[in-house]
Amino acid sequence: MRARLERYANHLWYETPCPPWFWRMLSALHGIVLGSRWQRPDGHPPVPVIVVGNLAVGGSGKTPTVIALARYLTGLGLQTAVISRGYGGDRGAGSGKRPVRVNPESDPGVCGDEPVLIAQQSAVPVWVCRDRRAAMDAAVAAGAGVIVSDDGLQHRGLARSFEIVLIDGRRRFGNGWLLPAGPLRQPLKRLEQVDAVLFRGPDEQIAATEQYFELRPEALVRLDDDARLDPDALAGSAVSAVAGIAHPGQFVRSLEALGQQPTLHAFPDHHAFVAGDLEGIPAPIVTTAKDAVKLRRLKPLPTGIHVLEVSAALPEALLQSVAAHVQQFGQ
Known part of the structure; x- marks a missing residue:
């Protein structure tokens, strides 16, 4: 059932320029209910917090980017940690409010598959919690001097100092509609508030003025x-x-x-x-x-x-x- 829903969603979002009226109505309701939450959150974190997120749902290369950033910051001599929601960890850590540290041997069914992969490949502390602010506090208490957040662009409770938005160079923003009629979690004007926009490429649709990663x-x-x-x-x-x-x-x-x-x-x-x-x-x-x-x-x-x-x-x-x-x- 879940696989069929994903296939339908991808067809709706990326192959249907004008979704059926009831999906458009739900997107409009989404905008009315959550519109006040679409500004960049205020607040000053205790250490640099770099959020790597996206406006569209899934598939933009966040996890490899987080790993590369963590390795780079560690190479500068900085005590780096990664925080994550822990999606896929439905049996414990990611589903609760208590931060849990992930190690390379952690169970992905408890901590989430992406946090375990990050722990394996970045060699930095990884903390997961549904409340990313609690994960940040745990990382700082453990000695982190800079934090990379795997996703969290839409997490209002997390203060951040630098935002990177990743965009799939081929799919971009699909039909341009907000969820559920389209793949957008937030409207495109949110890009005006971020510090960097990075396209996943190379792709013939990426302009010479646009930064991209491979x-x-x-x-x-x-x-x-x-x-x-x-x-x-x-x-x-x-x-x-x-x-x-x-x-x-x-x-x-x-x-x-x-x-x-x-x-x-x-x-x-x-x-x-x-x-x-x-x-x-x-x-x-x-x-x-x-x-x-x-x-x-x-x-x-x-x-x-x-x-x-x-x-x-x-x-x-x-x-x-x-x-x-x-x-x-x-x-």
Whole structure:
């Protein structure tokens, strides 16, 4: 049911310029009820808080961007932490109001798949809580000198000092309507209040004046023995692309760019995999790093699965802006 709803939503948002009247009516009601909450929140955080979010629902590359920023700030000698809502962690941490620290071995069913992936790949403290302000307070109390928030652009209770909005260079803002008729969480005028806008590219629709970042393949990792192969190790091969992400078409295009011939097996975003999910799917299977944190917990560990690891190559101008902001914070 959830997968069918996601397919319908994607059709409505990205292939229907003028949604049916009842969806438009609900979007108008959305605007009336929440319009007063669409300004950038006031308040001054105790340390620099860099929010990485988006206006449209899902699929803009937030997690790799958060990881890249955390690594960059750590490289500057800063005590960096990441905070997150913990989506997908329905059995505990993300669903409560008590902050929980995530480590690389944490259960994604408790903490969320993206926070566990961030903890694994960034090597910085990660805190999850439904109340992002509580997560921020916990991170600061533990010694963080700068915080990167995975999403949270619309979280009114979180004071922030720098906002980055990510935009899918191919899909952009879909039909331009607010939820539920379109994919927008907030109106486009919200972009006037942010510090940086970053497009996921490269894409022919990105203008020369627009900053963009790329998700670059790093390796194919065999799930059963963690062997690291070149990203194009399966070039020319027919593969099964298993993805429980917001926009699996992006993953398919990445595999095609590596010379693979993928057949997509799509699951709902943040899907909690069980062993039976992979029955009948022919090997070799290639999946995302986000899905791999859940597949690794299956018993017995599946064989014939490769994980495509990617990294976000952020523009130097953005990194310099973030560094300058952190250095000038509090002055």
